[in-house]
């Protein structure tokens with residue numbers, strides 16, 4: 001049985017007070033509404049890590065994650081945060097290769113492989129993002145584009161390492177635009193991603209959770225999550241509103 005996961009990516013949002021309020025509300029709702037069969041991951045900006053971890057407390061199915069980590073182990077890299085530091089604050093997950101990191105910070109496939117290795121070496125589960133821009137979708141080459149992203153960054157991993165990954169498919173044209181992929185478009189891509197991963201890692205790909213991201217909201221999550229190869233969501237905007245985020249979690 002694949003793990004059902006809903007991860008909230010706060011991106012660069014939330015003051016200390018807002019982050020604490022959001023976390024407390026989510027933690028309370030998940031407990032009061034007895035949600036226990038979905039793994040929930042909160043990915044705040046790094047500086048919120050201790051606050052968020054403290055507020056999650058001992059709740060079994062809510063975890064702290066990062067939005068990125070360095071490809072280096074440690075050293076003179078001003079402004080960077082290593083996987084080791086993140087893990088030492090109690091994080092269990094880390095988003096890697098988000099399209100905003102690829103675009104604005106020019107993260108390359110090779111750099112992402114190094115980040116994945118750093119994460120795994122520090123017992124963090126990478127949530128590895130892939131997804132195509134609008135022009136590639138319009139040209140009809142989106143499957144090949146995404147497969148190439150996965151091949152380039154992940155296919156050098158051992159099967160044991162690969163089996164620890166979570167994949168997030170995020171069509172760039174659907175991120176923050178209010179324009180979500182249809183559930184059929186999501187299923188088509190998730191199935192293609194799984195088949196591609198299986199071509200290299202065989203049965204291990206059957207156990208890999210593949211999350212959908214891109215304008216996922218309470219009113220479309222149920223339809224998207226009902227698809228056979230969609231195992232959850234990576235949620236941006238709607239993860240900043242506790243009620244919306246928890247309603248998405250309840251959409252399974």
Ligand SMILES: O=C[C@H](O)COP(=O)(O)O
Nearest residue numbers: 009175176214215236237
């Ligand atoms: O990481 C999350 C995604 O970029 C989706 O963002 P969004 O839900 O605001 O479209």
